[in-house]
Amino acid sequence: MEQPILEMKSITKEFPGVKALDEVTFSVAKGEIHCLVGENGAGKSTLMKVLSGVHPYGTYSGEIFINGEPQKFSGIRDSESAGIAIIYQELALVPELSVYDNIFLGNEITNGLTIDSYETIKQAADILKKVGLDVNPETKVKTLGVGKQQLIEIAKALKKDVKILILDEPTAALNETDSDNLLELIKGLKKQGVTCILISHKLREVLAVADTITVLRDGKTICTLDNREHQVRENTLIRHMVGRSIDNVFPKREKVEIGEEVLRLENWSAYSPALGRQILKDININVHAGEIVGIAGLMGSGRTELAKSIFGNPDHFHVSGKIFIKGKEQKFRNPHDAIISQLAYVTEDRKGNGLILIQDVKTNITLSNLREITERGIINENEEIVVANEYKENLNIKTPSIEQKVLNLSGGNQQKVSLGKWLFVKPGVMILDEPTRGIDVGAKYEIYTIMNSLVERGMSIIMISSELPEILGMSDRIYVMSGGQIKGELAGEEATQEKIMEIAVEY
Amino acid sequence: MFDEKSDPQKPSIFSEILSLLSANFSQYFMFIALIVIMLIFTIATDGVFISSRNISNLLNQMGYIAVLAVGMTLVIVIRHIDLSVGYLAGFLGAFAAIAMTSWGWPVYAVIPVVLILGALSGLLTSLPIAKLGVPAFVSTMAAGLIFRGALLLVTMGTGTIIIRDPVFNAIGNGFIPDIPDIGFLDDRHKVTLIIGVIAIIFSIISAIRSRQKKISYNFEVSSMPMFILQMILTSAIIGYVVWVLSGYNGLSWSLVVVLIVVALFTFITTKTPLGRHIYAVGGNPEAAELSGISVARITQLVFAFMGVLSALSGILYASRLQSATTTAGLGFETDAIAAAFVGGVSAAGGVGTITGSIIGALVMMSLTSGMNLMGIDISIQYIVRGAVLVGAVIVDRATRKGR
Numbered sequence: 031m032e033q034p035i036l037e038m039k040s041i042t043k044e045f046p047g048v049k050a051l052d053e054v055t056f057s058v059a060k061g062e063i064h065c066l067v068g069e070n071g072a073g074k075s076t077l078m079k080v081l082s083g084v085h086p087y088g089t090y091s092g093e094i095f096i097n098g099e100p101q102k103f104s105g106i107r108d109s110e111s112a113g114i115a116i117i118y119q120e121l122a123l124v125p126e127l128s129v130y131d132n133i134f135l136g137n138e139i140t141n142g143l144t145i146d147s148y149e150t151i152k153q154a155a156d157i158l159k160k161v162g163l164d165v166n167p168e169t170k171v172k173t174l175g176v177g178k179q180q181l182i183e184i185a186k187a188l189k190k191d192v193k194i195l196i197l198d199e200p201t202a203a204l205n206e207t208d209s210d211n212l213l214e215l216i217k218g219l220k221k222q223g224v225t226c227i228l229i230s231h232k233l234r235e236v237l238a239v240a241d242t243i244t245v246l247r248d249g250k251t252i253c254t255l256d257n258r259e260h261q262v263r264e265n266t267l268i269r270h271m272v273g274r275s276i277d278n279v280f281p282k283r284e285k286v287e288i289g290e291e292v293l294r295l296e297n298w299s300a301y302s303p304a305l306g307r308q309i310l311k312d313i314n315i316n317v318h319a320g321e322i323v324g325i326a327g328l329m330g331s332g333r334t335e336l337a338k339s340i341f342g343n344p345d346h347f348h349v350s351g352k353i354f355i356k357g358k359e360q361k362f363r364n365p366h367d368a369i370i371s372q373l374a375y376v377t378e379d380r381k382g383n384g385l386i387l388i389q390d391v392k393t394n395i396t397l398s399n400l401r402e403i404t405e406r407g408i409i410n411e412n413e414e415i416v417v418a419n420e421y422k423e424n425l426n427i428k429t430p431s432i433e434q435k436v437l438n439l440s441g442g443n444q445q446k447v448s449l450g451k452w453l454f455v456k457p458g459v460m461i462l463d464e465p466t467r468g469i470d471v472g473a474k475y476e477i478y479t480i481m482n483s484l485v486e487r488g489m490s491i492i493m494i495s496s497e498l499p500e501i502l503g504m505s506d507r508i509y510v511m512s513g514g515q516i517k518g519e520l521a522g523e524e525a526t527q528e529k530i531m532e533i534a535v536e537y
Numbered sequence: 538m539f540d541e542k543s544d545p546q547k548p549s550i551f552s553e554i555l556s557l558l559s560a561n562f563s564q565y566f567m568f569i570a571l572i573v574i575m576l577i578f579t580i581a582t583d584g585v586f587i588s589s590r591n592i593s594n595l596l597n598q599m600g601y602i603a604v605l606a607v608g609m610t611l612v613i614v615i616r617h618i619d620l621s622v623g624y625l626a627g628f629l630g631a632f633a634a635i636a637m638t639s640w641g642w643p644v645y646a647v648i649p650v651v652l653i654l655g656a657l658s659g660l661l662t663s664l665p666i667a668k669l670g671v672p673a674f675v676s677t678m679a680a681g682l683i684f685r686g687a688l689l690l691v692t693m694g695t696g697t698i699i700i701r702d703p704v705f706n707a708i709g710n711g712f713i714p715d716i717p718d719i720g721f722l723d724d725r726h727k728v729t730l731i732i733g734v735i736a737i738i739f740s741i742i743s744a745i746r747s748r749q750k751k752i753s754y755n756f757e758v759s760s761m762p763m764f765i766l767q768m769i770l771t772s773a774i775i776g777y778v779v780w781v782l783s784g785y786n787g788l789s790w791s792l793v794v795v796l797i798v799v800a801l802f803t804f805i806t807t808k809t810p811l812g813r814h815i816y817a818v819g820g821n822p823e824a825a826e827l828s829g830i831s832v833a834r835i836t837q838l839v840f841a842f843m844g845v846l847s848a849l850s851g852i853l854y855a856s857r858l859q860s861a862t863t864t865a866g867l868g869f870e871t872d873a874i875a876a877a878f879v880g881g882v883s884a885a886g887g888v889g890t891i892t893g894s895i896i897g898a899l900v901m902m903s904l905t906s907g908m909n910l911m912g913i914d915i916s917i918q919y920i921v922r923g924a925v926l927v928g929a930v931i932v933d934r935a936t937r938k939g940r
Contacts, residue, residue: 341827344823344827364826365826365828366829368829375827377824383821383824383827384824386824388820388887389816389817393813397825397828397830398828398829400813404809408809409809409813412750412751412756415754415756
């Protein structure tokens with residue numbers, strides 16, 4: 031058998047109180063696409079941090095071999111010079127700089143003293159061709175979409191002599207077209223001899239591109255599967271990941287009686303002064319009690335803008351049109367007003383604008399409804415602990431304690447904290463923006479179960495999602511957005527992925 | 538309500554104590570550093586540093602910086618800075634002096650008016666920051682220049698203004714009254730001792746109450762020996778400070794003012810929704826806004842608090858000098874910012890406590906006082922204080938990392 035390009039043997043990494051990696055063994059053959067899957071908190075990211083030197087030699091036990099040579103990385107520089115490049119989920123580009131500046135950031139081509147722009151642009155253009163990106167290297171990065179930015183990240187990695195390229199959830203923020211492009215690119219890189227390690231929650235993607243799949247669970251290697259003939263099945267993978275078989279990805283919900291109308295928008299339009307253009311146009315939608323309404327659409331179709339403009343308009347768009355809550359017209363000056371009217375908005379970006387990461391679980395849960403636990407102007411901290419523990423139990427938030435900083439929780443558990451926070455305001459209508467983005471299969475299932483139990487109790491949910499199976503599996507009714515407009519409405523039972531996509535791409 | 542039942546993992550008490558210790562390490566660290574600094578100076582000055590007279594002086598001198606440090610803590614917590622506080626304090630001190638000496642206003646009117654003016658000034662400075670997103674650095678620096686000009690303007694004709702009002706001057710120089718001698722502890726300030734005893738009793742009662750409340754909620758509480766140890770420690774610290782102070786004139790009015798300010802703002806930051814909102818805005822302004830908190834309103838409020846405390850600082854300073862001078866307020870902001878950072882406030886926002894900053898102020902003030910006693914030249918003093926400031930922040934960052 032050929033010598034593997036990368037071997038990690040008996041890697042154990044402990045954090046105070048947790049064993050993040052427990053004797054993990056991981057072996058990658060030269061020139062393959064090797065997918066690493068597992069639930070959030072399974073140890074995938076930690077393993078890659080060990081490999082890339084973020085956790086330097088000495089802070090873990092075990093051995094790393096590259097082409098049979100033992101390696102002792104004391105930092106990212108070391109792993110880079112060994113030919114390892116890692117691209118994180120969160121992009122690390124400088125938006126105000128041009129594409130070529132970003133690609134060569136930290137490795138500028140100089141003619142002695144100053145940057146040689148001509149040479150840089152020329153080389154950048156070559157690299158961009160390699161990743162199949164057709165943009166002017168002098169464009170500022172901030173003007174490009176997330177998909178293209180992702181490709182620039184890869185271009186940045188490729189300019190060095192990369193032998194092993196690690197991609198951590200590269201498609202999490204991409205729409206289907208961009209995802210497909212990216213996966214094609216990875217396949218192309220494989221032909222050029224680059225070994226790829228891909229971390230992804232999107233199992234269909236994994237099954238489509240992987241030669242080999244390694245499953246981690248609770249910091250242990252569960253199995254390594256050969257997928258060169260695409261012989262691995264999705265439910266097999268899920269079973270290995272969660273240790274149990276999920277027969278149905280979407281939990282069944284009791285038939286709920288659809289009640290009266292709780293929210294209605296009439297001729298709702300919004301103009302963004304920052305972007306200088308109309309972002310929402312003549313939107314008319316309604317939501318009833320006990321209903322899950324899905325909002326589908328491609329990236330940039332205006333779904334998040336719609337949600338935020340309803341929820342007190344914190345981005346200060348110029349909004350026109352009417353909003354009715356339970357038949358009464360309301361005007362929200364800020365999110366606070368919206369909360370008073372029993373609206374809740376669980377953001378798509380829990381780290382950016384959803385949670386206060388440096389604060390603990392209980393402080394985050396009670397933040398939007400402190401009034402509930404305040405007596406004569408003083409916060410009853412004991413009551414707060416009771417409340418937070420209640421949500422921890424009910425939502426199955428996996429944390430050693432509610433005093434744990436949210437920063438230290440996995441994505442799925444952060445999302446549950448976010449949900450708990452908004453459930454505590456006792457909302458009538460909950461807007462969930464990408465509620466399962468970047469979280470694992472098990473936690474997704476739990477969140478769907480929670481959503482079901484909420485509508486069963488008469489709450490209404492508006493769910494914005496880029497994942498069509500989720501929209502189809504959960505929604506009673508689906509609105510499809512495109513170009514800031516509602517282009518179609520489908521009943522849950524008549525909708526199919528094809529029908530939605532047909533409407534979504536219409537402009 | 539939900540299908541899935543959880544299976545909470547209970548951490549051991551030991552790991553909980555450990556996490557509590559590491560979570561508050563920076564504060565404990567500065568507290569320990571303060572004690573070490575005091576010990577060093579005590580040895581270096583043959584005990585003069587720890588004498589009642591010196592400790593009393595040290596605490597009274599730090600009043601006008603301590604109140605600024607309290608306000609600055611909040612400002613830095615919400616990710617801003619206020620460079621105008623020194624000159625605002627200087628200007629409002631001069632305003633108070635003029636109001637009393639030239640216009641003949643009674644002191645009881647002057648003080649509230651000055652405090653309100655402080656609040657308004659802070660509010661005005663914050664408007665470009667909160668409403669237009671102008672960086673606080675710029676807006677408050679501009680305000681500082683304006684206040685400095687205003688100070689020079691009002692003192693132009695007179696130069697230094699001597700304040701003769703005994704009530705006003707007592708704020709910075711006076712001590713609380715004592716009862717007549719009773720033939721027992723006559724060399725001590727008895728009212729100070731009585732207040733100390735009351736404070737100890739109060740702290741013990743409230744600790745017991747809070748523990749009982751927790752037990753009634755079926756929460757885990759620290760073990761009885763641990764609890765008693767904590768109470769003994771707290772009582773000992775209060776008792777010792779009070780004992781030292783009672784050996785020299787007792788509690789000063791300026792210390793009383795500082796204690797009230799510290800108690801009030803500790804209460805606001807730790808016990809009220811407003812405090813939570815301030816830390817939420819500092820921790821993540823976008824998330825705070827989406828949680829129904831008006832970031833603009835909190836910003837204005839915090840700067841208004843800062844303004845009131847600047848006014849108070851101006852009063853304490855003018856009263857201590859019994860005059861308003863053209864250079865009053867010079868460099869106060871540096872001392873206040875330094876105290877906050879030494880006390881563990883993070884410039885990244887959302888982190889920092891009032892008590893931490895007070896300890897920071899005490900550290901900086903002890904350095905000044907101790908080095909003065911040792912006769913160290915002012916040039917070296919600046920260098921030492923600078924080194925301590927950057928050292929404290931480095932330790933703070935190092936211990937925060939990875940958490």
